[in-house]
Amino acid sequence: MTDVLLQMTDIQKSFPGVHALDNACLEVKKGEVHGLVGENGAGKSTLMKILTGIYKRDSGSIKFRGKEIHVNNTRESQQLGIGIIHQEINLMPHLTVAENIFIGKEPMKGLFLDKKKANDDAKKMLNALNIDIDPAIPTGQLTVAKQQMVEIVKALSYDSELLVMDEPTSSLTENEIEELFKIIRNLKARGHGIIYISHRLDELPIITDRVTVMRDGQYVGTVETAKVTKSEIISMMVGRTIYEEPKVKSTVPADAPIVLEARHLCGNNVKDVSFCLHKGEILGFAGLIGAGRTETMRALFGADPLDSGEIIVNAEPITVKSPNDAISHGIGYLSEDRKGFGLAIGLAVRDNSVMANLDAFLKGPFTNDPKIDRTTIDYVEKINIKTPSVSQLVVNLSGGNQQKIVVAKWLIRNSDVLIFDEPTRGIDVGAKQEIYKLMNELVAEGKSIIMISSELPELLRMSDRIIVMCEGCITGEMNIEDATQEKIMTLATSKM
Amino acid sequence: PAVAADTPYIAMISKGFQHKFWQTVQAGAQAAAEKYGVKITFDGPPSESDISVQVDMLNAAMANNPAALCLAALDTESVTEQLNTCKEKGIPVIGFDSGVPNAPEGSIISTASTDNEAAGALAADQMAGIEKVMAAITGATKDAPIVLSVISQDATSASITGRTTGFVNRMYEICNEKQPGLVAVTGHDKWKKASESGDVAIEILVSIAASTSVTDCQTAAQAVIQRGPVGIFCTNSGSVDGMLSATADGSDLDREKGRYKDLVVIGFDSGATLLNAVRNQWFHGAVTQDPYMIGFYAVELAVKTLNGEKVDPIVDTGCQYYTYQNMDDPAIAALLYE
Amino acid sequence: MEKNKKFNFTKILAPIVLVLLYLFFSIFGRNFFSDDYLINILDGSYYIGFMAIGVTFVIITGGIDLSLGTTMMCAALLGGAAFNIWHWPMIWCLLLVVFVATAIGFLNGVLVAYLNLPPFIATLGTQMMGMGFGAILTRVQTMRYPTFGTPEGWFKNFFYKTTAGFPVGIFWLFGFFLIALILLSKTKFGRYTFAIGSNREAARLSGIKINPWLTGVYTFCGFCCGLAGIFYAAVYTSIIPSTGNGMELLGIAGVVIGGTSMAGGTGTLVGTLIGVYIMSVLKQGLMSMGLQSHWQTFFTGVVVIGAVLLDQYRLKQGAKVKK
Amino acid sequence: MEKNKKFNFTKILAPIVLVLLYLFFSIFGRNFFSDDYLINILDGSYYIGFMAIGVTFVIITGGIDLSLGTTMMCAALLGGAAFNIWHWPMIWCLLLVVFVATAIGFLNGVLVAYLNLPPFIATLGTQMMGMGFGAILTRVQTMRYPTFGTPEGWFKNFFYKTTAGFPVGIFWLFGFFLIALILLSKTKFGRYTFAIGSNREAARLSGIKINPWLTGVYTFCGFCCGLAGIFYAAVYTSIIPSTGNGMELLGIAGVVIGGTSMAGGTGTLVGTLIGVYIMSVLKQGLMSMGLQSHWQTFFTGVVVIGAVLLDQYRLKQGAKVKK
Numbered sequence A: 001m002t003d004v005l006l007q008m009t010d011i012q013k014s015f016p017g018v019h020a021l022d023n024a025c026l027e028v029k030k031g032e033v034h035g036l037v038g039e040n041g042a043g044k045s046t047l048m049k050i051l052t053g054i055y056k057r058d059s060g061s062i063k064f065r066g067k068e069i070h071v072n073n074t075r076e077s078q079q080l081g082i083g084i085i086h087q088e089i090n091l092m093p094h095l096t097v098a099e100n101i102f103i104g105k106e107p108m109k110g111l112f113l114d115k116k117k118a119n120d121d122a123k124k125m126l127n128a129l130n131i132d133i134d135p136a137i138p139t140g141q142l143t144v145a146k147q148q149m150v151e152i153v154k155a156l157s158y159d160s161e162l163l164v165m166d167e168p169t170s171s172l173t174e175n176e177i178e179e180l181f182k183i184i185r186n187l188k189a190r191g192h193g194i195i196y197i198s199h200r201l202d203e204l205p206i207i208t209d210r211v212t213v214m215r216d217g218q219y220v221g222t223v224e225t226a227k228v229t230k231s232e233i234i235s236m237m238v239g240r241t242i243y244e245e246p247k248v249k250s251t252v253p254a255d256a257p258i259v260l261e262a263r264h265l266c267g268n269n270v271k272d273v274s275f276c277l278h279k280g281e282i283l284g285f286a287g288l289i290g291a292g293r294t295e296t297m298r299a300l301f302g303a304d305p306l307d308s309g310e311i312i313v314n315a316e317p318i319t320v321k322s323p324n325d326a327i328s329h330g331i332g333y334l335s336e337d338r339k340g341f342g343l344a345i346g347l348a349v350r351d352n353s354v355m356a357n358l359d360a361f362l363k364g365p366f367t368n369d370p371k372i373d374r375t376t377i378d379y380v381e382k383i384n385i386k387t388p389s390v391s392q393l394v395v396n397l398s399g400g401n402q403q404k405i406v407v408a409k410w411l412i413r414n415s416d417v418l419i420f421d422e423p424t425r426g427i428d429v430g431a432k433q434e435i436y437k438l439m440n441e442l443v444a445e446g447k448s449i450i451m452i453s454s455e456l457p458e459l460l461r462m463s464d465r466i467i468v469m470c471e472g473c474i475t476g477e478m479n480i481e482d483a484t485q486e487k488i489m490t491l492a493t494s495k496m
Numbered sequence B: 001p002a003v004a005a006d007t008p009y010i011a012m013i014s015k016g017f018q019h020k021f022w023q024t025v026q027a028g029a030q031a032a033a034e035k036y037g038v039k040i041t042f043d044g045p046p047s048e049s050d051i052s053v054q055v056d057m058l059n060a061a062m063a064n065n066p067a068a069l070c071l072a073a074l075d076t077e078s079v080t081e082q083l084n085t086c087k088e089k090g091i092p093v094i095g096f097d098s099g100v101p102n103a104p105e106g107s108i109i110s111t112a113s114t115d116n117e118a119a120g121a122l123a124a125d126q127m128a129g130i131e132k133v134m135a136a137i138t139g140a141t142k143d144a145p146i147v148l149s150v151i152s153q154d155a156t157s158a159s160i161t162g163r164t165t166g167f168v169n170r171m172y173e174i175c176n177e178k179q180p181g182l183v184a185v186t187g188h189d190k191w192k193k194a195s196e197s198g199d200v201a202i203e204i205l206v207s208i209a210a211s212t213s214v215t216d217c218q219t220a221a222q223a224v225i226q227r228g229p230v231g232i233f234c235t236n237s238g239s240v241d242g243m244l245s246a247t248a249d250g251s252d253l254d255r256e257k258g259r260y261k262d263l264v265v266i267g268f269d270s271g272a273t274l275l276n277a278v279r280n281q282w283f284h285g286a287v288t289q290d291p292y293m294i295g296f297y298a299v300e301l302a303v304k305t306l307n308g309e310k311v312d313p314i315v316d317t318g319c320q321y322y323t324y325q326n327m328d329d330p331a332i333a334a335l336l337y338e
Numbered sequence C, D: 001m002e003k004n005k006k007f008n009f010t011k012i013l014a015p016i017v018l019v020l021l022y023l024f025f026s027i028f029g030r031n032f033f034s035d036d037y038l039i040n041i042l043d044g045s046y047y048i049g050f051m052a053i054g055v056t057f058v059i060i061t062g063g064i065d066l067s068l069g070t071t072m073m074c075a076a077l078l079g080g081a082a083f084n085i086w087h088w089p090m091i092w093c094l095l096l097v098v099f100v101a102t103a104i105g106f107l108n109g110v111l112v113a114y115l116n117l118p119p120f121i122a123t124l125g126t127q128m129m130g131m132g133f134g135a136i137l138t139r140v141q142t143m144r145y146p147t148f149g150t151p152e153g154w155f156k157n158f159f160y161k162t163t164a165g166f167p168v169g170i171f172w173l174f175g176f177f178l179i180a181l182i183l184l185s186k187t188k189f190g191r192y193t194f195a196i197g198s199n200r201e202a203a204r205l206s207g208i209k210i211n212p213w214l215t216g217v218y219t220f221c222g223f224c225c226g227l228a229g230i231f232y233a234a235v236y237t238s239i240i241p242s243t244g245n246g247m248e249l250l251g252i253a254g255v256v257i258g259g260t261s262m263a264g265g266t267g268t269l270v271g272t273l274i275g276v277y278i279m280s281v282l283k284q285g286l287m288s289m290g291l292q293s294h295w296q297t298f299f300t301g302v303v304v305i306g307a308v309l310l311d312q313y314r315l316k317q318g319a320k321v322k323k
């Protein structure tokens, strides 16, 4: 029993209206990488936040190194030797890398801060992980991936005996993930315990020893990674078995007309991008983080300025100076950052659903509220949005349902071309399936979709054609019949 | 709950509350109230530009069903309607301090006040009576013009404009007699007057502060001092305070070693700092009113009116000029407050 | 859910506070429970009411307007100048008041929307500019509006009190309030006001042209200040140059007491109106108790903090989730 | 990169504007280039300077303090009451001034940090409360501090001007400025001030106890207001009750002109000091040109907007990234 580092038993936690954790359990041994998986909202992050003192548990016991602990805040958990890398990036963008790493434990020279020592030490730590970042620049100027690396360095700097990693790889590239795994293995070798949360189930066999699965706040079971398959884990997560069925052949007829064509688009991190989209097609965009896919689509959509290039919709050149221009030509854009750019989460479902098309819901100078409600209800039913009513605030819905509301918004606007940017980011397996189904229905109805995704299996499953980008340029294009993960990764990493 | 019906209630609304001047007025009013057995309340807005606050106070006072009202209006027009209402309701209104100039016929029974134009003129007379000022006036030429200045905290309140006008007019008169056609009034449109000949030997500069706050009065004073005037008249406590803080509490005006030792300054009212400045001869002197009697008369007039007695429409409560020499005379000292 | 809670609070708790305050002063104040005081309560809050209605829209967009008071005064001053100096007919003077205030609101809108200045700073700047501008143009002279019974005195009878003494201003304020209510809840303008305040970027990516709408909101707020200016002039007659700063805080306090969050995205006009009347009752009530005016200031501060603390307490969970 | 640009701007452009303004008025103003005006420029900005230094910290945390001016006045009033009414020795009165202001700052801190009120609202409330409180306690009497040459006159010689007329206040202001500079850039307090403003939640999750530190920042700001109160009293002698509101905007304007962003996370004290002097030079300069004082108000507004527009323009890219 001495090798048990952490033992969490029967943890209960309620938020008003939500029973987030119900008898959750977790046991981590020394020198173990312990995977923690479950659908969105299963309570993984909440459990970790309870462990690190951010939330208070309602009941249950936590034993760390055999001793019952009660931590009230992050500092206390740090002092006990429990560190955490949060799911969301938690850096202070105006502070430098070194300042962020040493926040709360600044090297001091008497009463004053020792900036030089901080910078030197930070440099050493970054070098040790092969990360090339200047410790003296503000983190706000780093890419998301580099910020993630800084987070990791910061968490490691505490030299915690138990380190929680809540989706650390969600915005890292393959190479960076490889570096991270090296670090994890190193920590493990030194006897540290690691809790590793991820939605990328493929990572589990590579890095974890055991996996605990949670569902709806409850403990489902703990298994040894080597002894289970991915689909077994998935069925534990969702309570049913899901079969992935990659697309083998494009469903688009060869003579389908071109609905959208981009010619030589140039903008911020967009370098001479040209492509076309056929009616009824799902066009996948692959690439590593920072490949410029989002930028391309934002420029196309008028969200960011376009330096040069032509956009042709249904054989007619159009000028796009603002999203409004793009929308009026039947283009809709689902942002990768739902809360930031996609939804007014403080407003009701019905307010969001008609936001892009309010003009169609006016009666004279006034809004036609009954019609808004009717239409919204129609779409809630049609695409199966789970919400108690259309006056529910969006903030209270789960991620997948929020995503569907964005879809409903563009459908209500009657957009023919839909740009889905990471439509399944941060939503759970079940909800993902629903989104896929919805996308297939939409193309069957004659709509056309551009889908950006960082998950290759997803792209291979959904797309009719795949375009690969790297550093702002298109580096390749292939039909689904010819596409393989290897081919895409090669193109995604080949600089022109 | 209503006050016992037998003690008449008189509401007094002043123009301010913060300055010692008003506290002395209140003391006088209180004394009269005790003498005549009436109940009074005394309130005023936080600053002398808060017209809306005063109007609200007046409305509240009227809603309190007073037997009589005593009022020192910040601005006549803004209370005209209330005065008419009082007249209809038969609530007698007594003006005090600057009163309610140009009030509608018959709405003000009587006013206990200083004749402010006379007070301003008195300051002008006193200033011109000082030898070196007179010498400067007679000696001024259009090539070496001199400046005489008046600093006021605002151009709105009747008492302050009255004093300003009194001073400017009398000074203009005096100077124009000595230097015909060479006197101009500058600084503010209300008093602006070009010289008759087009050349200027004596400039009477009217400076109005940006707001009634001490900081703005000080800035106004600083700007005037920079013009190197021969004499300055400050028309009320606010501008006196501004002047004092622009001159290190007046010590810069020290007759022997001050930076502006030749500058003649005349103040208005009293108060510890001003008295100190006068006593040290930093200020040549100051005009004082009789705030205690203003308050006392106001209540007395109200009581008399309530008793059906006939009262004079104006009771001049008088003003005096004091210098370091006479400020301890009992007759004067009684008018001064710390 | 959260919104409903909020509605409940604004719709029930704030009115209860208002009624309790009124009862309290009716018992302890001198003659407070009377027509006279009721009329004072109404009269003293027209101008604050108009400002508060306007700034409610601005605050819902997540902005702020610090120029409310000086805009009102600057506009009223210019209208007064038109009347006193240029001798325009009254009606034109009133149109000028509204026009000037609307123009300043428009300037605020352009600064905030097109030039992307933080609202606090943009309106701090126009606050000072407006205050200076009015004084410069009128040469720092007090401007006076016609009084009852003078040739143009209809102005007062029309906006303030009938000759019989009936406070007609209340009809104007409530009439305008209803229009604003419809504007906020039943029109595109209102919806976009909420949308911008809730998530500006999401609104933009939904094809809403943020800049013109946001400019519109500030312009509307300026327009409200213009109306406030007319009613201020009708009630108080004289307009002193270089004043008006500080009054914006009364307007904003009304909105805040009414339960509208400074973070934007939510807010109710009913709450605002109740907030304004809570302040007005407090002010008149303290006067009826013979407490001097600084007690009002003190207690208004207490009420502002108290109201928001209460709101905070009820919305605790909602706030957490939002964060 | 962005930060560097900002530093360059604050370190070079703002001083250039200051120098240009000074030169401009030296040429066109009457007697502007003189000791007298220089001293006026310094004297008139002590109290604004202290307030601005304090509120710079608050603004860096992403907050705001609207109670600056009234806190200063309330504290100065109470100190004056101690001197005038209770006849305390001067030194105790001054300690009382600092104590009262610090206490109000602490209250602000508690409201903002522990009770989680939006800073705008919390400090709006304490603004009103402070204004009322000072007036209530002193029974609305103007409080006067000792003048030069009176028994306790050392106070003025010590804080304002030596008997020889040298403006010693400047040493105090600059001395305190240096201390604040070290506090902001060299200590944990300063570091956490930036951290909280940059990302409060991240700072919290990094184990920083936000509440005490944030309370500390507001308390420090209150302390600065206390110092401002002493210098206000030293320069202006008389403290009038129920005043001070509006002055907070001067302090805030100084910070804003100095290039500190209202969004929090960045800011420089050097910029703040330059901002304060830009306002002071403008004020005195316009006076020296014989322009009436409301021109100052107008131009201060223009400068506030102009400064931020310029800053905006240079930081355009940075802002985009932040968004």
Ligand SMILES: Nc1ncnc2c1ncn2[C@@H]1O[C@H](COP(=O)(O)OP(=O)(O)OP(=O)(O)O)[C@@H](O)[C@H]1O
Pocket (backbone or CB within 6 Å): A015, A016, A018, A019, A020, A038, A039, A040, A041, A042, A043, A044, A045, A046, A047, A087, A426, C320, C321
């Ligand atoms: N502060 C909160 N207030 C109310 N409900 C909360 C709060 N935090 C979490 N929840 C709810 O608790 C449940 C568990 O959430 P949690 O974030 O732990 O899930 P998760 O497993 O980490 O999901 P994901 O994979 O999306 O990160 C969800 O239903 C969520 O909505």
Ligand SMILES: Nc1ncnc2c1ncn2[C@@H]1O[C@H](COP(=O)(O)OP(=O)(O)OP(=O)(O)O)[C@@H](O)[C@H]1O
Pocket (backbone or CB within 6 Å): A142, A143, A144, A269, A287, A288, A289, A290, A291, A292, A293, A294, A295, A336, A422, A452, A454, D320, D321
């Ligand atoms: N204003 C900016 N300044 C500096 N770098 C920027 C700026 N905007 C974006 N970038 C960088 O440009 C790159 C492209 O970003 P982005 O994440 O949008 O690409 P992407 O291909 O859409 O990736 P994904 O959608 O998978 O995250 C990133 O490295 C990002 O950090």
Ligand SMILES: [Mg+2]
Pocket (backbone or CB within 6 Å): A044, A045, A046, A087, A166
């Ligand atoms: Mg999570």
Ligand SMILES: [Mg+2]
Pocket (backbone or CB within 6 Å): A293, A294, A295, A336, A421
């Ligand atoms: Mg992207």
